[in-house]
Amino acid sequence: MRIVDMQLTPVAVHDPPLRNSWGIHEPVFLRVIVRLRTDDGLIGLGEAPGGGGMVQALEAARSHVIGTDPWQLEPLRVSLRNARLFSALEEPCLDLIGKATGRPVADLLGGTIRRRVPYAAYLFFKEAGEDEWGEVMSPKAMVQLAERWVERWGFRCLKVKGGVLEPDAEVETMRLLRERFGPQMGLRIDPNAVWSVETSRRAAHKLRDVDLEYLEDPCAGITGMAEVAKATHIPLSTNMCVTAFEHLPEAFRAGAVSVVLADHHVWEGLTGCVKLGKICHSLGWGLGQHSNSHLGITMAAMTHLAAAVPNLIYASDSHYPWLEEDVIKGPMFRFVDGCLDVPSGPGLGVELDEAKLAVFAEAYERNRSHGRDDVSAMRKRDSSWLPLKPRW
Amino acid sequence: MRIVDMQLTPVAVHDPPLRNSWGIHEPVFLRVIVRLRTDDGLIGLGEAPGGGGMVQALEAARSHVIGTDPWQLEPLRVSLRNARLFSALEEPCLDLIGKATGRPVADLLGGTIRRRVPYAAYLFFKEAGEDEWGEVMSPKAMVQLAERWVERWGFRCLKVKGGVLEPDAEVETMRLLRERFGPQMGLRIDPNAVWSVETSRRAAHKLRDVDLEYLEDPCAGITGMAEVAKATHIPLSTNMCVTAFEHLPEAFRAGAVSVVLADHHVWEGLTGCVKLGKICHSLGWGLGQHSNSHLGITMAAMTHLAAAVPNLIYASDSHYPWLEEDVIKGPMFRFVDGCLDVPSGPGLGVELDEAKLAVFAEAYERNRSHGRDDVSAMRKRDSSWLPLKPRW
Numbered sequence: 001m002r003i004v005d006m007q008l009t010p011v012a013v014h015d016p017p018l019r020n021s022w023g024i025h026e027p028v029f030l031r032v033i034v035r036l037r038t039d040d041g042l043i044g045l046g047e048a049p050g051g052g053g054m055v056q057a058l059e060a061a062r063s064h065v066i067g068t069d070p071w072q073l074e075p076l077r078v079s080l081r082n083a084r085l086f087s088a089l090e091e092p093c094l095d096l097i098g099k100a101t102g103r104p105v106a107d108l109l110g111g112t113i114r115r116r117v118p119y120a121a122y123l124f125f126k127e128a129g130e131d132e133w134g135e136v137m138s139p140k141a142m143v144q145l146a147e148r149w150v151e152r153w154g155f156r157c158l159k160v161k162g163g164v165l166e167p168d169a170e171v172e173t174m175r176l177l178r179e180r181f182g183p184q185m186g187l188r189i190d191p192n193a194v195w196s197v198e199t200s201r202r203a204a205h206k207l208r209d210v211d212l213e214y215l216e217d218p219c220a221g222i223t224g225m226a227e228v229a230k231a232t233h234i235p236l237s238t239n240m241c242v243t244a245f246e247h248l249p250e251a252f253r254a255g256a257v258s259v260v261l262a263d264h265h266v267w268e269g270l271t272g273c274v275k276l277g278k279i280c281h282s283l284g285w286g287l288g289q290h291s292n293s294h295l296g297i298t299m300a301a302m303t304h305l306a307a308a309v310p311n312l313i314y315a316s317d318s319h320y321p322w323l324e325e326d327v328i329k330g331p332m333f334r335f336v337d338g339c340l341d342v343p344s345g346p347g348l349g350v351e352l353d354e355a356k357l358a359v360f361a362e363a364y365e366r367n368r369s370h371g372r373d374d375v376s377a378m379r380k381r382d383s384s385w386l387p388l389k390p391r392w
Numbered sequence: 393m394r395i396v397d398m399q400l401t402p403v404a405v406h407d408p409p410l411r412n413s414w415g416i417h418e419p420v421f422l423r424v425i426v427r428l429r430t431d432d433g434l435i436g437l438g439e440a441p442g443g444g445g446m447v448q449a450l451e452a453a454r455s456h457v458i459g460t461d462p463w464q465l466e467p468l469r470v471s472l473r474n475a476r477l478f479s480a481l482e483e484p485c486l487d488l489i490g491k492a493t494g495r496p497v498a499d500l501l502g503g504t505i506r507r508r509v510p511y512a513a514y515l516f517f518k519e520a521g522e523d524e525w526g527e528v529m530s531p532k533a534m535v536q537l538a539e540r541w542v543e544r545w546g547f548r549c550l551k552v553k554g555g556v557l558e559p560d561a562e563v564e565t566m567r568l569l570r571e572r573f574g575p576q577m578g579l580r581i582d583p584n585a586v587w588s589v590e591t592s593r594r595a596a597h598k599l600r601d602v603d604l605e606y607l608e609d610p611c612a613g614i615t616g617m618a619e620v621a622k623a624t625h626i627p628l629s630t631n632m633c634v635t636a637f638e639h640l641p642e643a644f645r646a647g648a649v650s651v652v653l654a655d656h657h658v659w660e661g662l663t664g665c666v667k668l669g670k671i672c673h674s675l676g677w678g679l680g681q682h683s684n685s686h687l688g689i690t691m692a693a694m695t696h697l698a699a700a701v702p703n704l705i706y707a708s709d710s711h712y713p714w715l716e717e718d719v720i721k722g723p724m725f726r727f728v729d730g731c732l733d734v735p736s737g738p739g740l741g742v743e744l745d746e747a748k749l750a751v752f753a754e755a756y757e758r759n760r761s762h763g764r765d766d767v768s769a770m771r772k773r774d775s776s777w778l779p780l781k782p783r784w
Binding site: 074103253284 | 461463464465466467468470492493495499502503504505637638640641644645663664666667670671673674675676700701702
């Protein structure tokens, strides 16, 4: 089995005006659909972050891909010398291996530990837009959004993307969510490193009785996180200060975090995340999954990963509920009791809908000047906007 | 693909009178040949340490094996709750997966990084026995043994199993080896934790200009090793104080070692060793492979592992050169320039020779009372022998 062709299709997908500490999501997010074709006619499907930049980087790596055997993942990783590029190619390679062997990707990652994968409701403060959710810019509005999501999809864990309102208002948001949903609901907040160390400590103290699963990236950097960790019993999680294997020793020595949020687009692919899982287990750390705006191919990959890694017991984050249309054939993924069933495969178990893809690809042509630039998007509303970190 | 039968064949294999800090090898070593048969008629081959005890433990686990799909490795590991049991079963499962997919085991572990795997000459002090090597109980005799091994097999790295002669004599052995083989030869000594911390420090000081690759387990325990590590620039390696994932945090915090010697019979199988490899890479540690007396199935598995793990750059240990007959079909493995070519598979790429197996199985029936008990074997020569640790 040899890869004989790599087809890259950048796509732009409508995104609601979600707020975060950088600013606000642009009207579209950009992904690249990767298709690897083998000499025996199989197509391996992948979805990577980014638009033109990622396409260019993958094009530059074409000679490392064409002619290779999809099973040779470590040689490819070593050759590419770039975790994100490798991740973009490992996903379609695993899809190919799965299709060639008739196996779901979960089995290629060590087997299926769980058939239903729990996800967290990924709740954002947001402006009103062309979506059904309206403006969410207060603690009470956030509780109302959570109510609608829990009712519709049965989530048993709520993650709030913080760093948008004043810290006290976000603390209040978490208190209201606890009050509304009772002790069984998992709760997390992610201020996206926009709080100072002092503000983080003060907020953690105010959150002490809210019983958070964890506090995600309250402030920036391993040193700052370690200072916060000393001051609170709330576990700290990160997808910002520990994003590569080489960050692990310093974070461990410093006691900076106790939960790492894996992302197979970042951590050397799905196989890299399997290894990260074992490292977290060895270090006594928890493991979750980080998400960016994404389509159904990533949704399938994340679900296979969570199915295969024993200690991935935190509900995974996913932006998918914000998505209105997907590129995959058939119905979109639908959360039931906050969970997704693991696609049965072979491979990732999803197929591309060419007609839908054409629409998103055409949207990319109209929006190709957009990266994902939340700062610029915010400046269209407030020309003086600066993404200060820390802001508070 | 379901496993429908598990066949366990304990075997006894002739072993020369090799000395170590426990005593002396018994005249035979015991292994268990594991065969898993699937409903589609494939046979997965494995080789595990131990005799009757391992057979009993595997028999007790039969219900976890029969009816399962060999791809479901992590569910099996979690169910068995025992790293060594899992390892004994993971090897034949990977052989099955390889045979079902037409792939060498190296590809199942991430792909083939290297086609030729370097091994170290695993040199022992020994008594004269029914072997061609004669008595080796002095520094000079060890140099002569090394000369014969290097001439025959081309090893570029010499590992001396120490802890047998007085520490100064073993230091002298390493000096003589350096003198004889020049600066390009890799050199290691493994006193098997029989030195005290003080003796280890003193010996390390005396070895400071011998340019060892590493000093393996000079003394016992993470705390002791950390004390030695502080006193020397020679890297310390271990297969004794770090033998499970849960030992890693303490060893890292203490700075006890800088090289871990993997063993797929111990570290949750070949897939466990792949993960250990990534952990060592992340922590800035080196990675090698430990060995016990073994046959060709283990030889194949170790070679696939070393082929697949990028940072497994230390030459692996192997007792195989001490072996006179194997259970595998065809010629025995033969080291050339100190290396073995990776078997091309499918699976492990070795087959069982039923006639040879029958001989070893019959030898087991005659020797079943023997475990591997180097202390008892030594007492037959010296009734007052005690395996003191530390002895010096």
